[in-house]
Amino acid sequence: MPLFSVIIPVHKVQAYVRECLDSVLSQSFTDFELIAVDDHSPDGCGPILDSYAEADPRVSVIHLAQNGGLGPARNAGTRRARGDYVLYLDSDDTLTPGSLRAIADRLAATGDPDVLVFDYARTYWDGSTVRNIRADLLDQDAAPAVATLAERPGLLRLLAVAWNKAYRRDFLQREGLSFPPGCYEDTPWTFPVLLTARGIATLDRVCVHYRQRRAGSILTTTGRGHFDVFAQYDRLFAFLDGRPELEHWRPELYRRMADHFAVIHSSGGRLPHSARAEFLRRGRQHCLRYRTAPSAACPRQPPRLRLRRLLVRLGSHRTFRLLSHAGRLYAAARARVRQLRAPTRKAALRAHYTLQRRRxxxxxxxxxxxxxxxxxxxxxxxxxxxxxxxxxxxxxxxxxxxxxxxxxxxxxxxxxxxxxxxxxxxxxxxxxxxxxxxxxxxxxxxxxxxxxxxxxxxxxxxxxxxxxxxxxxxxxxxxxxxxxxxxxxxxxxxxxxxxxxxxxxxxxxxxxxxxxxPRNDLFHTATADDVTRIRTELGIPEGVTAVLYAPTHRDYHAGWHPPLDLARLAATLGPGFTLLVRPHYFYDAPCFHDPPYSSARYSCDARFFHGAQPQTPPPAPPQPGNLLDVSAHPSVEELCLASDVLVTDYSSLMFDYANLDRPLVLHIPDWEAYRAARGTYFDVTAEPPGLVAYGQDELTDILATGAHDTPHARELRAAFRTRFCPYDDGRAAERVVRHLFLGEPLTALPPVLPPAERQPAPSPAACRRAATGPTATPTRKPPEPEPPSAQPVPAN
Known part of the structure; x- marks a missing residue:
């Protein structure tokens, strides 16, 4: 029996279904079955699914004789499922890399709860990605880690969908839960799941990319099909009637229903214009039917939401429409004011700058x-x-x-x-x-x-x-x-x-x-104590090899798309290695969203050597495993000091890192594409700073066998260091300040120390040997600056 059964209902998505299937089958975690349900799709989806089933034994296909919609298709997949947990994925959406591994790890860490809720991000046609605005509700640090809905009622405010959760299959069987037919089938599914689960855990990680289609989805289709929402809430409250122990949730579900009606009514693309008044009349009938006295446990809502619910309860279509128009006019007026404010402010700043230039x-x-x-x-x-x-x-x-x-x-x-x-x-x-x-x-x-x-x-x-x-x-x-x-x-x-x-x-x-x-001065002035301190703060276990992976960006890629399966690389290398992942600074978002992979969280104080130390050092992060997201760390120089080896591609960090005389490995699977798209000044494959890997397996072999630090590799980086590090001796910043700020002539500046006489910061291995040897190696201090001369600042 697999751990997961991933169920994918498929209907008229031939343009997207391959990407969806590939996102599951390419996961580093492989203990799953994929059940694709062909919901009598009239396009080419059926043959596509069959081809995947022929190529991969983990894939099975169910062909339905007639189209029944998402609910019946999911039920068909659930009946065939054998996994301990069931996941539902819509066929135009995708799983993010490493999601199944993160879900499995979180389930194990929380004792296999009935339901695990994870996060998602909306993806748009232009390549942009926007994370769920209510991600804070998935806080993994909230106590208890496994809770009931009564202990975490905020989970009701999440988007009511089936595909952002993993469900214990025996929990679904125990509660007799299944999907109804219709367009809004997630409503009478999601709330009963949350209400009846005896244990709910959360995973603060984006596991699903929720595609925002320009056409073809329920949310972008205009028609009377949206009236189906009334039947779905009838089913929800019928479920509640059969569970007296859940009656206290009725006020909160009533509010969710009124909000849902208001959203559908105010969304311009869903209801035909002629059906809007009728829709709100039906909404009024449902509010009268299911309204109950507010619960003391329900928090007081903002006036805007209370007014919106009141208009739905009264069925006031004209007032609702009038206020919607007024709101749009108000928003347009504010936007116009903002438009005028910007040029006005710009003109004022221009005038201010002109006056300041006269001083x-x-x-x-x-x-x-x-x-x-x-x-x-x-x-x-x-x-x-x-x-x-x-x-x-x-x-x-x-x-x-x-x-x-x-x-x-x-x-x-x-x-x-x-x-x-x-x-x-x-x-x-x-x-x-x-x-x-x-x-x-x-x-x-x-x-x-x-x-x-x-x-x-x-x-x-x-x-x-x-x-x-x-x-x-x-x-x-x-x-x-x-x-x-x-x-x-x-x-x-x-x-x-x-x-x-x-x-x-x-x-x-x-x-x-x-x-x-000057930024490389640190590589010649840091001490063994500094290296040890940084590794401790990062949570790198004693004695392991820390691999800093720092790729650059690609002009032909939008967003962060590492050319490595990072979770697989870390798992293959094993506990003797820790992989520090540092993307290019163009990408502000973290590399991972799952705390086991991102527990190196930093306050970003000026903790590196080019600034003052923080007055109160941040606490050491918890034990992070062997895959660390260090995208938020304020100093890439500190990360270099903490590492034993650098893996990069075309990043200029390789030239800086060469100062440390530590192993470098280039991972360049797209060398020809990169050189064609951007152009390079020399062939780095002919003059590399270390060994070159063109694929993940080759890189893994280099690291695992120690080939990255053989005599041949050391010869390569020595030649590279000689060519590209002739002036980096730990006093570059001093030379700049003396010449530019103090006006000292070039002849009076500190001479560059020959490469053979330099002592880069000790490697982590050298630090360990010094700490355990018979006599401790003395730590080095930055060179004492010479007293500045009285030379005048040079004229421009």
């Missing part, structure tokens, strides 16, 4: 930003920290939005992007530092010094070199790009390769500073 420059003000104002990070953060140490007379300000304010070290002023204070600082600051370009409306003044730090050594084409690649350029205005580049005074370079690329891709009259990358 004298502030010689002691420096403004920093990184990654389009996403927070305190990268080279600008390392330089800002060094400014506070070496040039304390300089006041620093950081541009970032409120949601990233927690990343700033104590004492650093925050400038909200686009605010009057932001434009004042841009107008008057002597120094400006960023790893991306400043707003196009910014106009550089004589005497201002602008440092472009960049944010990685380029493998992929950048700047003007993107002109032959329109898909990657994405409508870039190269003329405006050059206008912004013309504002640069200095361009920071990590190696000669970068210098050549920047000067060709961003041609202008700036000065190239081959000082190394």
């Amino acid at each position: 004298p420059l502030d010689p002691d003000l420096a403004v920093f930003s990184a990654y389009w104002n996403r927070g305190y990070a990268c080279n600008p953060a390392a330089i800002e920290e060094a400014v506070r140490t070496l040039a304390p007379h300089i006041r620093t300000a950081w541009v970032c939005a409120a949601e990233h304010a927690h990343t700033l070290p104590p004492g650093v002023q925050r400038l909200h992007p686009g605010s009057a204070a932001h434009w004042s600082a841009l107008a008057r600051a002597r120094f400006l530092v960023s790893n991306v370009n400043l707003p196009h409306a910014y106009r550089k003044r004589p005497g201002q010094l602008l440092l472009q730090t960049h944010h990685g050594t380029p493998l992929k084409h950048m700047g003007l070199d993107l002109r032959p690649y329109p898909a990657s350029a994405a409508g870039m205005d190269f003329g405006k790009l050059l206008e912004r580049v013309d504002r640069w005074d200095f361009s920071l370079s990590a190696n000669p390769h970068s210098s050549v690329v920047w000067e060709r891709a961003y041609p202008a009259a700036y000065t190239t500073l081959e000082f190394g990358y």
Whole structure:
């Protein structure tokens, strides 16, 4: 007997059914059967299902003699099911990767409850995905972990559907639950399930992608079929009549019914215009039939909802329509005010900026930003920290939005992007530092010094070199790009390769500073204690190999689509490995939604070495297993320090990581496609920093056998490090501050330490040996900065 029976009713979805089936059959968890029910579909769905059944023994097909709708089709699948748990999936929706594994793990962790409720996200034709707005109701930390509906009544407010739950099959048999015929069959199914379950658990993870079809679904079809909702509520209250012990739920179900009627009536595309008044009259009859005195347990609702229910109860179609029109007019008026507010504010800020530009420059003000104002990070953060140490007379300000304010070290002023204070600082600051370009409306003044730090050594084409690649350029205005580049005074370079690329891709009259990358200073100043602390905070077990997986984004993919089955990779490698997953910063959403895979949750304080340590360190996360989502961690540099090996593809992180002299593996299954879509400056497969894997099995073999750290692999990364890390010696930020902020000549700057004399931060294995050896290896400290000279700041 399998653990799961996944039941998929199928009718007129030939355009989507393959994707649905593949999303189930490609799951890393394989202990399931898939029962597809051909609901007498008139298109090609039947042959498609049969072909899948011939190819995979886990698939069985039921062909119904006539179309009966979702309810009867699901019942047919349930009768054949053999699994301990039953899941229903609509044939135009999909399971997300790793969902069945996450559901199985959660069921085991909660003692196999009657029902497990998991989350979903709506997916749209344009590729966008929006998570359920009531995801907070699925909080796994709520006590008790397994509850009845009386203990978690908020679950009634979730969308009443069958496909966001896993059901114990013997629970369904015990309660005699089945689906009725009709269009709104989920209503008299969902509520009885929740009311009768003796144990309900939740899983705070998106397991289903709920396709929002432009046409063909019940919600986008206009007709009298929506009157079926009245028969379904008759069935629901008939069920309640037969269960006196559930009578106290009647007031809450009545409110849900009135809300449901109001939603259908106010949805413009469901009811024919001529049927709206009749629909509300029928709604009034149902309200009179089933209304009961409000329960004290029912929380008081907002006035808007109470008014809407009152209009449904009274059957006031005209008043309902009048208020709906008034609401739309009010919303339109507010939108118009917002439209006028934006240009008015923009004009006022433009005038403010013009006035500020007439004021004298502030010689002691420096403004920093990184990654389009996403927070305190990268080279600008390392330089800002060094400014506070070496040039304390300089006041620093950081541009970032409120949601990233927690990343700033104590004492650093925050400038909200686009605010009057932001434009004042841009107008008057002597120094400006960023790893991306400043707003196009910014106009550089004589005497201002602008440092472009960049944010990685380029493998992929950048700047003007993107002109032959329109898909990657994405409508870039190269003329405006050059206008912004013309504002640069200095361009920071990590190696000669970068210098050549920047000067060709961003041609202008700036000065190239081959000082190394300040963000990599940490790799030469961190101690064994630092490495151990970071691994402890991440929850990495003692003695395991931590693999940092950090792929870059693809211009030809929308959204986060890792080319690896991460759950399968972690499971195959086993408990001797921990897989840290770090997507590109373009993707703000976490990698996973299931807490066993995302228990490394961070407060995002400025905890990395380019800023102050937090006053109160966050508690260590719970034991996370061997797959960790570290997308929210504020410092990729700390993640590098905590890891034993880096797995990446085309990310510039490989050039930074090479400073640590630790194993690197490239996983590049789409090398030819990537190079064709974006272009690369050299063939990384011919000059790799380590071994190269073109598929998941090959990558798994490299890691599991230790081939990633053989003498051949060490030779590859040594050559790579020699070529791309000539200036990274731990003092790059100091050189920037002394030259740019303190005006010291190039000849007076600290010389670059030869690569053979550098000591990168100790690896986790070296830290363990030092801690257990007969004599502890002394920890290293950052090099002491030399006292600044009195040289004047260079003229622009």
